[in-house]
Amino acid sequence: MGIFDSAEMKEAKRQYKEEMKQLAEAMQPTGKIFMCAKWDDNLRVISLGSMGLGTIVKYDTIKDIQIFESVKEVTSTKSKGKEKRKGVMTRAAVGTILMPGVGTLAGALTAKKQSTGESEAVTSQQVTRTIVLTRDDPFKTVLNVPYNAELEVKLRSILAENLSQTAPVEQVAEVSQVEQPVSSVSVADELMKLKELLDAGVLTQEEFTAQKQRLLQ
Numbered sequence: 001m002g003i004f005d006s007a008e009m010k011e012a013k014r015q016y017k018e019e020m021k022q023l024a025e026a027m028q029p030t031g032k033i034f035m036c037a038k039w040d041d042n043l044r045v046i047s048l049g050s051m052g053l054g055t056i057v058k059y060d061t062i063k064d065i066q067i068f069e070s071v072k073e074v075t076s077t078k079s080k081g082k083e084k085r086k087g088v089m090t091r092a093a094v095g096t097i098l099m100p101g102v103g104t105l106a107g108a109l110t111a112k113k114q115s116t117g118e119s120e121a122v123t124s125q126q127v128t129r130t131i132v133l134t135r136d137d138p139f140k141t142v143l144n145v146p147y148n149a150e151l152e153v154k155l156r157s158i159l160a161e162n163l164s165q166t167a168p169v170e171q172v173a174e175v176s177q178v179e180q181p182v183s184s185v186s187v188a189d190e191l192m193k194l195k196e197l198l199d200a201g202v203l204t205q206e207e208f209t210a211q212k213q214r215l216l217q
Contacts, residue, residue, distance in 0.1 A: 016139060020056045036148050046158070048133075048145050055143060057135060059158050064134040067147065072126040077119055131155065190215050 023045050032038035038054070039046035047054035129147035133155065145151070191212060198208040
C-alpha cells in the first residue's frame with residue numbers, strides 16, 4: 001500500500017475521500033454530542049470525532065458494535081512521609097468519569113496497600129473503555145472510538161435499525177430453502193405412484209414415460 005499503491009487503488013481512494021468530503025459538507029446535523037460526534041438522520045451519516053477531524057460513517061455500513069475494556073494498574077509508593085506515584089489516578093477518582101471525546105476511565109478502584117515498615121505501596125486499577133465499530137468499508141472496516149455512553153446508545157440504535165431492515169430478506173430466503181425439499185418430495189412421490197401403476201399394468205410404458213417427463217419439467 002502507500003507509495004506502492006496501483007493507479008487504480010489511488011483513484012479509488014481519491015474518489016472515496018471526495019465522497020466523504022461531500023457528505024461532510026452536505027450534513028445538516030439533527031443531533032450531536034459535544035467534542036464527540038454529530039449526525040444527520042436525514043442524510044443517514046454520522047461524523048465521529050471533533051475539531052474538523054471527524055470520520056464520516058454511513059448508517060447502512062455499520063455491522064457491529066462492541067465495547068472493549070483495558071485495565072492498567074497504577075501504583076503509588078509512600079516512604080518516610082514522602083509519596084511517589086506512578087500514574088495519575090487516586091482513590092478520589094473512584095467511579096466513572098465521562099469525558100466527551102476522551103473516553104471513560106472507570107475509576108481507580110479499591111486500592112491494595114502493602115507495607116514494608118518504612119514504605120507503603122498502594123496499587124489501584126485504571127479501566128479505559130473503547131467503542132469498537134465494525135463497518136462495511138473498502139479501506140477501514142474497524143474504527144476505535146473513545147467511549148461515550150450517549151454515543152453508544154446512538155450507534156446501537158442505528159445498528160438495530162439496520163438489522164430490522166435486513167431481517168425480512170433473510171426470512172424470505174429461509175422460507176424458500178424450506179419449501180424446495182417439500183417440492184422435491186412431492187415429485188418423488190408422484191414418480192413412485194406412476195411406477196406402481198406401470199407395474200400393475202394400468203399405464204403403458206409410453207404413458208409412463210410421458211407422465212414422468214411432465215413431472216420432471
